[in-house]
Amino acid sequence: MPLYLTEDQVMLRETARAFMADEGGIAKQYRKYRDMNCKDGFGHALWRQFGEMGFTGILVDEADGGLGLGHVEAGIVLEEVGRNLTPSPFLITAVAVVEALKGSALKERWLPGILAGETVGALAVDEGAKHRPEAIAMKAARSGNGFSLTGGKQFVVQGASADVFIVVAKAEEGLTLFAVEKGAKGLEVEGVRLADASIGARMVFDRVEVDADAVIGEVGQGEALLSRVLNAGRAGAASEMVGVGSAAMAMTVEYLKQRRQFGRAIGEFQALQHRSAHLYSELEIARAATLKAQQLLDEGSEEAEAMVSVAKAKAGRASTLAVQEGVQMHGGIGMTDEYDIGLYMKRDRVLNELFGDPAYHADRLARMRGY
Incomplete structure (x- = not known):
């Protein structure tokens, strides 16, 4: 397309x-x-x-x-x-x-x-400091006509506000996804303010009982479903990072037109023009990669998974470049809370970690290609 x-x-x-x-x-x-x-x-x-x-x-x-x-x-x-x-x-x-x-x-x-x-829903996948869905250790043990969930989850975005949690755990048969309602007995949720002022959560499951109706899909067959869910989230996060980077770039370019030194707008200095042009091209590539990944997801293409990792990695790097260049070109004032540019840097930091950072997806793509 x-x-x-x-x-x-x-x-x-x-x-x-x-x-x-x-x-x-x-x-x-x-x-x-x-x-x-x-x-x-x-x-x-x-x-x-x-x-x-x-x-x-x-x-x-x-x-x-x-x-x-x-x-x-x-x-x-x-x-x-x-x-x-x-x-x-x-x-x-x-x-x-x-x-x-x-x-x-x-x-x-x-x-x-x-x-x-x-x-409000939340996705409880990660259990450590980094996104590693292949290393899920939470246990789902058979209990009566349902399961007992034991373990912990980290970086559960909107977890403190959620009405339902999509929880990934290991049953004897394999990975399984569960829908767990807030307030479940044995579930502890601690809200944590993230770098961008959004709220994540740390969660502890102490033999949380859920019945068989809480299972999403088939017991032990959750790997394909989890992949589909994560790909949707990764592609969406890539789009949001493109937005973050684009706004940071627009704000910076406007500042370059207004800020004057030595009697000239600093945007007239060739070094800053080169950096701005480079940033523009990086963001356009990220936008194209993200759109392609989403088109492939909508088509149900076998190539979608690889392209999603390309998009998440590229959008992450382009967004980080945009906010870093923005803060630097604004000078000292870019580090103050009065200017919005620093807020974009904080949001970029959280989005980069969410669903895997560029290094994770570069490695993931290499493994897909046999390296």
């Missing part, structure tokens, strides 16, 4: 861009909820507005009340989320959790609330 958006997708981008700039802007959302030390890190009123706009139903099938669109459309919304640093559960809930629930009997329990912007 060509690497450009259709007319309908362009219309969605314009709608999402206007909405995020108006309702999800930095002063109205990010700074407000950060400065009030909000335990959730985002506004539930805005999340309900996401539902009213139909954004929460992008990946939900029409038969289930959603829009029945794809990962390209979800990425369009996420790029605008990143551009405005809009704090919301969209990436984890409306992309990763919805992907897990699609085709499951549990969709009837949870999708209506997600569609309305009333329900």
